[in-house]
Amino acid sequence: MTSLNLGPLAIPMQHALLYLGFFAALLAGWVAGRKHKTNPEGALFAMLIGGLLVARLAFVGQYFEQYAAAPLSLVDIRDGGFLLWPGLLAAALVGGVLAWRRPVLRQSLAIAVLVGGSLWGSGQALVSALERSRQLPALSLMDLQGNPVELRELDGRPLVINLWATWCPPCRREMPVLVAAQKAHPDVRFMLVNQGEQAEAVSRYLTEQGLAPREVVLDSGNRLGQATGSFGLPTTLFYDANGRLNHSHMGELSSASLEHGLRQLP
Template sequence: MMSLNLGPLALPLDRLPLLAALVVALLLSWLIGRRQGGNADGPLLLTGLTGLLAGRLGFVLQYRDDYLAAPMSIINVTDGGFAPLAAIAAMLALGALLAWRRPLQRWALTGALAGGLATWGVGIAAIHTLSPEPPTLPDAHVQTLAGDVRPLGDWRGEPVVINLWASWCPPCRREMPVLSDVQQERDDVTILLVNQGEDPATIQAFLNELDAPLEHILLDPRSGLSGHYGSGALPTTLFIDAEGRVVDSHLGELSRARLSRGIEAIVAD
């Protein structure tokens, strides 16, 4: 399972530890602050926001060439681009400074930060440990726009990116130029654009409107791949290595930088 479905909303599982860390940190700030006479909610929130900004900035700098090609994507934080080590370093540095300058809030802030960071780390470890092994590339068949049937096994033995999409999905439509550009530029990975549940005429009409060349358009009429990989929303992008294992995944709109990071995880040095 890649996401937690809450009615029409799908929350990626890797966001849950961050939410849990925020709750724990605020609770500890309140509990310790009651005993020490100095609630640290303000400094705590400032430290947390600084960490988020630093984590985003660290990722942007790491993939600066991709972001320079599309500067507006820097503010699209839904792409999940985040550098945890940069975030932790910034939070610890600012937290230490604020704790030193605010004696009354020192213990509340220190305890809240420690508890929040510990919860975040334990949550991430728990997801990786307790989550079942992602399914491998299935022995399923997909269709081409021409009506030919192809087994997914044809792509075993090479790194593959599978993008699950539909023409009615706005973020799917927005990310198509990014996928098109990378398809044209890279020959070390195959990007399969597997439509979920739509008929050939609908897909072709969408492609005719799109000002971007796309390759490897495939049809999954019964949305079998979404069910196979436990995806609760579109678009979903799966990064699969040459052995058919899902090494990385992304739920939601892709930026060029996020696509680059996922490809790095499956392409051999």
């Protein structure tokens, strides 16, 4: 499952787990601090903001070449460009400094971090384990010429599947990034699976935009999204050469976040 559905709203699972862990930390800190009439809420927000800021800066630094081509994309965090470990270290440092300056916060802040971190970490581990146990679904789709395409017919390369639609603005924005990646990474197979549209509409859109991606496939019944638990668009699924899901990304890809996803493939 790549997303959590709340009615018509699809939230990336990683974001949902972060929200859940943080609110659990706020609640645990409030309960633990009532005895001493203190609340670590401010410290927890400082840790969160500091961690996210450093995680973003570390990611931008690692992929600066990609961001340099489009400087405004540095602040566009919709691409999910964050590095985990620098962010965690920064959050721990902020929390340590605040606890050192205000000893009264130490107990409640430690309990809050333990509860929230445990919930978030265990959730991440569970979702990651479930993802990595999934094989490429045995589905037969159609290309733009009406020919059948068997998803499990692998060719020895890792496979990147992008679920998209022409009516989806972030899908449209990331399409040139995927087309460029197809040309730059011939050792990786890219399959762009359109969700729920007819061949004529898809072909017309690609022609109007001057795009010529390889392996555009039609999934008129949205079966692949349902089979993989990917209910939000765009979603990109990264499979190894054996058809096992390695990881996924829900939301718009930048050239940097796509490169990061490709580097995680075995």
